[in-house]
Structures are given as C-alpha cells and as structure tokens.
Amino acid sequence: NAGVTQTPKFQVLKTGQSMTLQCAQDMNHEYMSWYRQDPGMGLRLIHYSVGAGITDQGEVPNGYNVSRSTTEDFPLRLLSAAPSQTSVYFCASSYSKFREAFFGQGTRLTVV
Amino acid sequence: AQSVTQLDSHVSVSEGTPVLLRCNYSSSYSPSLFWYVQHPNKGLQLLLKYTSAATLVKGINGFEAEFKKSETSFHLTKPSAHMSDAAEYFCVVSLISGGGADGLTFGKGTHLIIQP
Numbered sequence: 001n002a003g004v005t006q007t008p009k010f011q012v013l014k015t016g017q018s019m020t021l022q023c024a025q026d027m028n029h030e031y032m033s034w035y036r037q038d039p040g041m042g043l044r045l046i047h048y049s050v051g052a053g054i055t056d057q058g059e060v061p062n063g064y065n066v067s068r069s070t071t072e073d074f075p076l077r078l079l080s081a082a083p084s085q086t087s088v089y090f091c092a093s094s095y096s097k098f099r100e101a102f103f104g105q106g107t108r109l110t111v112v
Numbered sequence: 113a114q115s116v117t118q119l120d121s122h123v124s125v126s127e128g129t130p131v132l133l134r135c136n137y138s139s140s141y142s143p144s145l146f147w148y149v150q151h152p153n154k155g156l157q158l159l160l161k162y163t164s165a166a167t168l169v170k171g172i173n174g175f176e177a178e179f180k181k182s183e184t185s186f187h188l189t190k191p192s193a194h195m196s197d198a199a200e201y202f203c204v205v206s207l208i209s210g211g212g213a214d215g216l217t218f219g220k221g222t223h224l225i226i227q228p
Contacts, residue, residue, distance in 0.1 A: 040121070043202070043218040044218075045216075098206045099144075103155040105154065
C-alpha cells in the first residue's frame, strides 16, 4: 500500500551542489508531477510527465531537470542549488493531469 | 485560463463549532474541483472532489462542499470542528475537458486553527 514514495525526507545542500530527489509510484499512473511549496504560495508546478519518455515544463521549471524512463519513477534533479530553491518538494501521480493527484510525503530541502 | 481564490488565509474556530472555508474559482470550461488537507509536516490528502455529478459532495472526516456554478464557489464545511481538523486546506481547480495547458491549479491555502 505504498502509493507515492519520495526520498529523502530532509536534505541540506550547499550553494552550487547538485542532487536528485527520488519519486516512485506503484499505482501504474501515467501522469506524474513535481511541485514546490513555499509559505503563502500554495503549490506550484515545476515539471510534469504524461508517460515514460515524455516530460514538459510547468510554472517554475528553471534550475530543475527531470526524466521519465519508466512509468514508476520520476526523479527531479537540481543542477546547481541556489538558496531560492529552499522549499518543500512534493511528487504526485494521477491517471491524468485533470484528475485528482496522489501526493508523496514531501522532501524538505534547505540550500545554504 | 483557470484560477482559484481561497478567501481566508487563516480561520479560527472553537472545537465543536461549524467550520466554513471559502473558495472561489474561475474557469472557462466546466471545472473539476477538489479540496485537499495537509497536516503539519505531511503530504496532501484528498478530502473530496466534484466532477459534474451531485453538487453537494461528501468527503472524509465529516467534511462536505457544495458546488455553486452561479456563484463560482466551492466552499468547504463541517458541522462540528474537532481538534484533529487543525491543518492547512487547499482548494484546487482542474479542467474537465482538454484544450489548455492547465492541469491542477492550487489556491494559496487556508490555515485552520481549532481553539479548545
């Protein structure tokens, strides 16, 4: 009964470092997405994927990279971390971009 | 384009009293609408959803919401608040039919405080 699994739960990076946030789902959903949550801003879409091999940009894609080699996995890469990327990151999956999304538990990232 | 406005950033009620969290939306097409709840340091959990069936939608934990097209509203209510309801609540709008780049659009959230 795993649903959407994100790792790690917490991470501290130094400015300029790179890292990958992992996301896996076991519901066979075609659509997966990454959001960032900042105080008073709600959730903002970073990147999304409508299936293996297909990705596209969301509202705030700069500084992030994604790939989708399998239906289950959708990692998010920070290429060169900046303090402005300090946030809580959520991965979600759903049957389509218009249907309800199922969320992971989040990754709290701090860039110093 | 679609948008969603949660009219209150914070709502405080006493335990046992009714809860009302207000949400207005804007959409060029027939929308799907959702309410999510986020407890501290947790992910988002779906409370309920409206997808063009009954306008009064019942969700988990005693919450319900009514879709009012004439008022473009989807307010969330609960008859009697419980301490465990203290959380952040998000109203979300989505297009039912395709034709736009928008998927889910989130409101900025309402922080619900329950006073003992």
